[in-house]
Amino acid sequence: MKKDFFDNHFEHTDLDYPVGVYYIDLDRMYSNCVRSHWHEEMEIDLVREGQAVFTTGGNSFTVSAGEGVWINRNRLHSIKPCEGSHCVILSILFHPSYIFDHPDAFLGVKYFKPLIENTTLTHLMLTRYDLYGQKALDRINEILEANLNSAFGYELETKSSLCSLWLQLLEMSNRTEYNAEEADKVATDEMRLQNAILFIHDNFTKKLTLDEIADSIHVSKSECCRCFKRSISSTPFDYLMQHRIYESALMLQRDTHGAMSIQELAHQSGFNNASYYNKIFKKYLGCTPMEYRENIKKSHRDALNPFGIPLARL
Numbered sequence: 001m002k003k004d005f006f007d008n009h010f011e012h013t014d015l016d017y018p019v020g021v022y023y024i025d026l027d028r029m030y031s032n033c034v035r036s037h038w039h040e041e042m043e044i045d046l047v048r049e050g051q052a053v054f055t056t057g058g059n060s061f062t063v064s065a066g067e068g069v070w071i072n073r074n075r076l077h078s079i080k081p082c083e084g085s086h087c088v089i090l091s092i093l094f095h096p097s098y099i100f101d102h103p104d105a106f107l108g109v110k111y112f113k114p115l116i117e118n119t120t121l122t123h124l125m126l127t128r129y130d131l132y133g134q135k136a137l138d139r140i141n142e143i144l145e146a147n148l149n150s151a152f153g154y155e156l157e158t159k160s161s162l163c164s165l166w167l168q169l170l171e172m173s174n175r176t177e178y179n180a181e182e183a184d185k186v187a188t189d190e191m192r193l194q195n196a197i198l199f200i201h202d203n204f205t206k207k208l209t210l211d212e213i214a215d216s217i218h219v220s221k222s223e224c225c226r227c228f229k230r231s232i233s234s235t236p237f238d239y240l241m242q243h244r245i246y247e248s249a250l251m252l253q254r255d256t257h258g259a260m261s262i263q264e265l266a267h268q269s270g271f272n273n274a275s276y277y278n279k280i281f282k283k284y285l286g287c288t289p290m291e292y293r294e295n296i297k298k299s300h301r302d303a304l305n306p307f308g309i310p311l312a313r314l
Contacts, residue, residue: 017155018095019162021147026052026080026087030249031242031284033080036232038194041093043071044126044165045079046140050087053080057122058186058230068126068137070169072115075122076190076231090144099162115170120183124172132172139165192217193231196224197239204244205270210236244270245284248277252293262289 014020018041026032036055045054046068053060054069056077063069071077073096081087096103100112115121126133126140142161146154199216200208213236214224228236248269251260260268266277281289 018098019143019147019155019158020093021144022091022093024079024089024091026089030246034078035242035246036076036078036197038074038076039093040073041095042073043077044092044094044140045069045071046090046092046137046144048088048090050085051082052085052087052089053082054078054123055080055232057183058189061125063125066128066137068133068140070124070126070136072118072121072123076193077123078232092140092143094162099159099166111166111170115166115173118173119187120178120180121173121176122186124169124176130172132168132175136165136168136172139168189227189231192219192224192227196227196236200236200240200243204240204247205268207270207272208240213240240270241280242284245281248281248289249285249292252289253296255293258293265289 020041024034024045026034045052045063047063047065049065051062051064053062054071054077056071056075062082079089096112096116100108102108103112103116126136128134128137139161143158143165146157146161196213196217199213203212210221210224214221217224217227219227225235228234228239232239234242248265251265251268262278263274266272266274269277271277271280278288281287281292285292287295
């Protein structure tokens with residue numbers, strides 16, 4: 001099984017009930033976005049307010065209030081609000097094993113594998129202008145309502161709605177045309193980028209070089225940079241800096257007694273110089289680490305969980 005992007009920080013579904021439903025207010029998220037990530041679960045996002053820009057498969061597209069998007073498992077994706085838009089999203093993550101216990105059995109071969117093993121299929125847009133999209137959105141609202149109310153038997157209601165939703169997704173995928181050659185290029189980029197990201201996450205405290213990042217995915221420095229640019233419109237160095245600041249923000253939130261000095265935070269985040277650490281922290285978060293610490297004390301903190309707030313806790 002491919003290593004999950006967030007294995008070290010968050011658990012987004014439960015083994016007994018592998019469905020998670022989350023409320024995402026992008027204004028309250030870290031850097032006002034859902035960072036580039038991937039996971040074993042399939043993801044369904046319903047935009048409730050505003051407009052969001054989704055990026056996956058090397059493409060960006062806008063999803064407006066009332067519309068949704070389904071994202072295949074293990075596909076790199078990110079979300080940010082449209083400029084000037086207050087955006088709220090309800091997100092469902094579920095593991096396909098909840099409705100297909102035996103993927104090699106008859107039902108798995110006929111209905112599970114055509115969707116899950118379709119490497120050309122990164123996502124599907126869900127709108128009410130399309131009959132199958134309309135039916136899919138109705139099932140999504142059923143799942144959201146069932147999990148919000150959590151009445152007796154809601155797990156079975158959710159499973160039933162997921163089965164119906166799966167059928168709508170299959171119908172949509174069968175009617176979608178793909179450029180196989182382009183899809184192969186995207187899949188290669190994603191595989192390389194995921195491995196590069198995991199390498200950065202495992203080594204961000206070290207003095208990493210572009211050579212080392214490129215070597216970790218067995219490509220040249222120039223191809224490494226192109227891969228990052230094509231997939232997430234960033235450079236390896238920018239991603240490294242962003243991740244260091246993200247890890248630093250995590251440390252600040254966990255350091256509830258303020259025991260860590262700025263020098264310690266800088267060192268444990270991969271910076272040799274506290275002054276440079278302060279500068280980069282402010283570049284990405286708009287405040288210094290000390291100001292961020294004060295905001296935490298006032299309960300003005302970013303939602304560092306990439307999936308927002310579990311609906312059950314609202």
